[in-house]
Amino acid sequence: MHIDNGFNTEAINNHIVNWLRNYATNAKIKGFVVGISGGIDSALTSTLCAQTGLPTLCVSMPIHQAASQVHRGKEHIAQLKERFSNVSDTEADLTPVFEIFKKQVPESDNEQLYNLTLANTRARLRMTTLYYYAGIHGALVAGTGNKVEDFGVGFYTKYGDGGVDVSPIADLMKSEVRTLARHTGVPQSIIDAKPTDGLFGDDRSDEDQLGASYDELEWAMLEDENGANANDFAGRQKEVFAIYKRLNTINQHKMNPIPICEIPNNLK
Template identity: 75%
Template sequence: MIKKRTIQVEKVNAHIVNWLKTYAENAKVNGFVIGISGGIDSAVTSTLCAQTGLKVLCVEMSIHQAQSHVTRGREHIEQLKNRFPNVTSIEADLTSVFETFKKAVPDDSDTCKLNLSLANTRARLRMTTLYYFAGLHSLLVAGTGNKVEDFGVGFYTKYGDGGVDLSPIADLMKSEVYLLGSYLKIPESILKASPTDGLFGDDRTDEDQLGASYDELEWAMLENEAGKSANDFSGREKIVFDIYKRLNTINQHKMIAIPVCFIPKE
C-alpha cells in the first residue's frame, strides 16, 4: 500500500490561495470563517485562507472537548494571529447548548444509535454557529474536508461539517494535506497528532472508527479509481479495499446531489 499521488506543494498553495481570494471577491464578502478543531485539516484550511489577506475568523466550538484538542487548536490560532494581522478568533462554548438539546429530545433508542446521533448533533450545532458568525461579519464558511473524507468514504456529518460554502482542500488526499501543513509551518503538535473528529468526547481516532488508516484508504481510493476490484487483492489489502468500497457505497447519499422528485409536464 505505497501508491500515492504527488503534488508541487508551493504551486498548490498559491493556486488554492488565489482560488479562495477570487471566489470571495466575486461573492462580495469580507473573508472566511473556519471552525478550529486542533486537527491538521482545519489548521491547513485556516492558514490558506489567511494568506488571501482577507478577514479570517477562527472559531473554537468546544462541546465536552478533550483538553489536548483545545490546547492544539489554541496553539495554532495564536501562531496564525502572530503571522497574519487579518486573523481574529472567538470562542463559543456550546457544551451547555448541547446538554439543553439532549434534555429536550427523547433518548429511547439503542445506545449505539443514540451516541452516533448525538455525535452528528455536535457537528450540526457547530455548523449553525459558524453560519451565525458568517452572517454577522459577511463571511464564507470554509470547509475543512479532504478528498478521502469528502469523496472517498464520506467521513463527515451531513449538514454538519459537510455544511459549508466552499471546500479549498477537498481535492487533496490526506497525505497531501500533511505535505501542505509542513510547508505552511503548522505546529508540530498538530502534524504529529492522530486524526480524530472529536465528536464522541473520548480518545477514539478516525482510524478506530473507519477500520483503516488514511494512508490505507488513500491507497484504496486510487486503486478503485484505476478500476480495480476486491478480487485483485488478498490479506490486509483486500480488507482495506472492502472497507473503502463499503463506506463509499453506504455514504453515497452525502456525496451526490439531493434527489428531487420532478413532476412530469403532462
C-alpha cells in the same frame, strides 16, 4: 503514503489561496470563518484562508472536548495570529447548548445509534454557529474536508461539517494535506496528532471509527479509481478495500445532490 511526484507544493499553495481570494472577491464577501478543531485539516484550511489577506475568523466550539484537542487548537490559533494580522479568533462554548438540546429530545434504546446521532448533532450545532459568525461578519464558511473524507468514504456529517460555502482542500488527499501543512507552517504537534473528529467526547480516533488509516483508505480510493475489485487483493489489502467500498457505497447520499422527485409534464 501516496504523494504524486508532480505535486508542486508551492504552486498548489498559491493556486488555492488565489482561488479563495477570487471567489470571495467575486461574491463580494469580506472574508472567511473556519471552525478550529485542533486537527490538521482545519489548521491547513485556516492557514490558507489567512494567506489571502482577507479577514479570517478562527472559531473554537468545544462540546465536552478532550483537553489535548483544545490545546492544539489554541496553539495553532496563537501562532497563526502572530503570523497574520488579518486573523482573529473567538470561542463559543456549545457544551451547555448541547446539554439543553439533549434534554428536549428522547433517548434511544439503541445506544450505538443514540451516540452516533448525538455526535452528528454536535457537528450540526457547530455548523449553525459558524454560519452565525459568517452572517454577522459578512464572511464565507470555509470547509475543512479532504478528498478521502468528502469523496472517498463520506466521513463527515451531512449538514454538519459538510455544510460549508467553499471547500479549499477537498481535492487534496490526506498525504497531500500533510505535505501542504508542513509547507505552510502548521505546528508539528498538529501534523503528528492522530486524526479525530472529536465528536464523541473521548479519545477515539478516525481510524478507530473507520477501521483503517487514511493512508490505507487513500490507497483503496486510488485503486478503486483505477478499476480494481476486491478479488485483486488478499490479506489486509483485501480487508481495507472492502472497508473503503462499503463506506463509499453507504455514504453516496452525502456526496450526491439531493434527490428530486421530478413530475412528468403530462401530470402538470
